[in-house]
Amino acid sequence: MADWLDAVTFNDQGLVCVTAIDAHDNSVLMQAWMNREALEETVKHGEMVYYSRSRQRLWQKGESSGHTQRVLGLWLDCDGDAIIAKVDQRGGIACHTGHKSCFYRRLEDGEWLEESPVLKASEDIYGQ
Template sequence: MSWLDAVKWNEQGLVAAIAQDAEDGRVLMMAWMNLEALKATLARGEAVYWSRSRGRLWHKGESSGHVQRVRDIALDCDGDTVLLQVEQRGGVACHTGRRSCFYRHLDDQAWREGEPVLKDPARTYAGKNDE
């Protein structure tokens, strides 16, 4: 049995992928992977996801330079979520210029932005597609 046989792909052939900072455990982002993306991630040692909006593979950092160097890949008990332990290059994982995509926090039934923008996305993605 191949290691890929343990992955439970959804109806679209995708599996959820969580990127977590390997140093401090902070969840940086969630994205999707298909079979090709997961294989490419293992081969490159850098995160490669499936972009549903673009309908193609997306090497994290291809336009921003914010590459995710993969230190470990884990599969959850149900086989339907992959956890990537990563080194986040440039300290920014979110296309909004923040460290994490999870920067909005529920406070008194309203979403509050709790993290600063570290890098201006207009300068990071000037003339490029957002990640």
């Protein structure tokens, strides 16, 4: 087992929070989870691999959409329980809704307002 993995503090479910940041403009793209195996696979292959809590399995970002994330750097916070990943977001879309970022809604006057456009319809990405 790699020593660097021992510095990561996984929660009770064996997961660590990961925030993906666009390396080109530093925008926050998405937040997801990794287990130990996902983190190992990410480092081994240089592509972001997450753990899907709903599907209970590993998933490579973009495995269905083609919008993969090439890893340019990983940072571990001081407590060891959160990771930031700087990525090259291929296709310019990180969100399954077709937005660049999963964080496209901003709270204003008690309402969540969409502040960025859909770049590609979900149906066109996933063929549904």
